[in-house]
Amino acid sequence: MSLQWDPKWEEVVVEVDGVRVKALRDRVTMLLACPICGTGDKASYFFSPRDLVNHLFSHTSRASGIRVVAAPAEEQDREE
């Protein structure tokens, strides 16, 4: 039995709410690798495509200095 993870990457396109991202996915564990972090020492892995996309947004907000804040509670209670 091997205790070392030997990923078999395949390129896939995941789509979350209309956001399409090309990423590497391990055939065995189905883990997705962040295409910006890569698969090296600084890799970030995700089971859920949504988590990957949320992580990608953190790259863009870090790069441009944008702070994402939650809407105030009153906004969420307002009827449309």
Ligand SMILES: [Zn+2]
């Ligand atoms: Zn990343």
